[in-house]
Amino acid sequence: MPDRRSFIxxxxxxxxxxxxxxxxxxxxxxxxxxxxxxxxxxxxNLGHAMKQENLVPVAVCDVYQPHLEKAVAAADKxxxxxxxxxxxxxxxxxxxxxxDVVNISTPDHWHAYMTVEACKAGKDVYVEKPICVTVEEGQxxxxxxxxxxxxxxxxxxxxxxxxxxxxxxxxxxxxxxxxTFVRTGNYGYMPPxxxxxxxxxxxxxxxxxxLWLGPAPKRPYNANRFGxxxxxxxxxxxxxxxxxxxxxxxxxxxxxxxxMAFDEVMPTVVTAVGQKRxxxxxxxxxxxxxxxxxxxKFIATYENRYGNNASPFPYGNTAIHGSKGTLYCDRSGxxxxxxxxxxxxxxxxxxxxxxxxxxxxxxxxxVKSRQKPISDIENCFRSSAxxxxxxxxxxxxxxxxxxxxxxxxxxxxxxxxxxAQARNPWKIVV
Numbered sequence: 001m002p003d004r005r006s007f008i009x010x011x012x013x014x015x016x017x018x019x020x021x022x023x024x025x026x027x028x029x030x031x032x033x034x035x036x037x038x039x040x041x042x043x044x045n046l047g048h049a050m051k052q053e054n055l056v057p058v059a060v061c062d063v064y065q066p067h068l069e070k071a072v073a074a075a076d077k078x079x080x081x082x083x084x085x086x087x088x089x090x091x092x093x094x095x096x097x098x099x100d101v102v103n104i105s106t107p108d109h110w111h112a113y114m115t116v117e118a119c120k121a122g123k124d125v126y127v128e129k130p131i132c133v134t135v136e137e138g139q140x141x142x143x144x145x146x147x148x149x150x151x152x153x154x155x156x157x158x159x160x161x162x163x164x165x166x167x168x169x170x171x172x173x174x175x176x177x178x179x180t181f182v183r184t185g186n187y188g189y190m191p192p193x194x195x196x197x198x199x200x201x202x203x204x205x206x207x208x209x210x211l212w213l214g215p216a217p218k219r220p221y222n223a224n225r226f227g228x229x230x231x232x233x234x235x236x237x238x239x240x241x242x243x244x245x246x247x248x249x250x251x252x253x254x255x256x257x258x259x260m261a262f263d264e265v266m267p268t269v270v271t272a273v274g275q276k277r278x279x280x281x282x283x284x285x286x287x288x289x290x291x292x293x294x295x296x297k298f299i300a301t302y303e304n305r306y307g308n309n310a311s312p313f314p315y316g317n318t319a320i321h322g323s324k325g326t327l328y329c330d331r332s333g334x335x336x337x338x339x340x341x342x343x344x345x346x347x348x349x350x351x352x353x354x355x356x357x358x359x360x361x362x363x364x365x366x367v368k369s370r371q372k373p374i375s376d377i378e379n380c381f382r383s384s385a386x387x388x389x390x391x392x393x394x395x396x397x398x399x400x401x402x403x404x405x406x407x408x409x410x411x412x413x414x415x416x417x418x419x420a421q422a423r424n425p426w427k428i429v430v
Contacts, residue, residue, distance in 0.1 A: 030080070031364060034059040034093045035103045036114060038071035040233055041128055042105035045155075046074060048356045049103065049126075052364050056080045058099060061087040064228070065206030088208065090114060094121050101367055104128060105155075107236045108243040109216045112137035115152065115377075116428050119144040124367045126360070128155040129256075130248040130384040131377065136419035137428065138381040138388075139407055144430045145377045153363040153373040154380030156256045158331065160355035160362055167327060167334045167349075168261035176322030176336065176344065178297075179262075183319045184254035185303040186246060187311050194281030194306070195235050198223040215426035216241040224282055238283035240395075245285025246304040247272075247394075248387045254318050255293075256383035257329070258300055261320070266382055266404045269294035272394040278307040291390035302390065392417040 033055050035046050049055055057078055060071035068086050075084035087093060093102060094117050102118045104111055104127040112132045118125045131154050132138040145152040158164050171179065200220035203209040209221045219225065227235030237243035259265065274289030287306040292299065313319055316330035325338040333351045338344035366373045392414055393400045401410040408415060422428065
């Protein structure tokens with residue numbers, strides 16, 4: 001592993017280590033891009049991508065016709081004057097040799113299979129976080145990216161925000177002293193009815209429900225499992241078949257920054273408690289959760305609740321506690337608060353803006369240069385696995401000891417949660 005200073009230099013410069021081989025596109029070459037999954041996240045990625053020079057959205061793909069129509073209308077506004085193809089089955093995109101890059105903004109349970117198939121087909125990939133729903137899936141994604149020499153950027157776009165790059169360097173350089181404890185969390189309130197509990201029903205017109213399920217277990221259609229909500233991000237993330245609840249949906253953003261600040265080191269011990277204590281809807285993932293991680297030099301926590309939105313933080317959603325003071329942060333900026341008697345100077349730094357556009361620019365720059373992107377698949381695997389392990393600890397009711405060299409846990413009875421049996425024909429083969 002590179003030392004921390006070389007990592008920070010690489011992060012702020014867009015990573016300079018040339019680890020990939022393959023065709024290098026010239027500065028003026030058009031990049032033919034396809035977008036799979038055109039819900040709120042997919043439409044957001046399409047918008048950020050179309051701001052980039054030389055990217056042409058040649059195809060959009062979704063199993064739900066209303067999403068597909070909306071995406072085509074948006075994509076056809078690109079400045080290159082090309083018409084965008086509407087595709088229902090992503091395999092058509094994988095097979096199209098003219099497509100250079102693929103964005104995958106599907107529900108989480110599709111990320112791994114599509115990423116591996118795109119890598120095998122010689123395409124570079126921008127895949128949303130979390131990159132997988134099991135640890136094994138993530139390991140196969142990293143293997144595929146390396147085997148087929150592909151650039152794979154993950155959607156942990158906070159790494160492209162300048163203030164996060166600054167604050168992680170400050171933490172590493174010892175500004176706030178020796179860190180022994182980090183707290184992260186998300187807090188919200190909704191009425192006990194939550195997202196409700198609609199009965200199973202027939203899929204709506206224009207939805208290929210079997211293809212939406214894909215590798216996940218065969219289930220009857222349920223409005224909350226499909227989860228499309230005009231006022232919220234899709235509710236599929238509250239069901240174990242497709243995602244991992246708030247632990248993987250938001251926890252990854254917060255813990256990803258922690259791991260960025262501490263040399264991408266994985267925790268050695270993971271515990272978690274939680275359950276549905278408050279909401280009466282049909283979600284499966286907890287509405288109240290506490291995960292605790294033991295890293296080599298500090299302890300970190302992630303917590304979430306829906307029954308009360310009061311935050312324990314005076315600022316932000318993350319607190320990094322050092323022997324000289326505490327650094328608080330979120331997407332809007334960071335604050336350094338000295339301990340009483342410390343010679344530390346108080347700091348208040350505001351964000352210069354969302355990292356989404358910069359994240360896409362970094363990805364496309366790396367597509368041309370074949371350099372490692374700022375949210376390389378291996379880094380996001382480690383952050384995804386950290387969150388997934390908390391869910392494994394929760395569901396197995398075990399304290400887990402993670403062995404980073406072997407890529408598994410010491411507790412054999414928990415290992416069944418590290419992989420999943422995919423429905424035919426969706427088994428991942430690298």
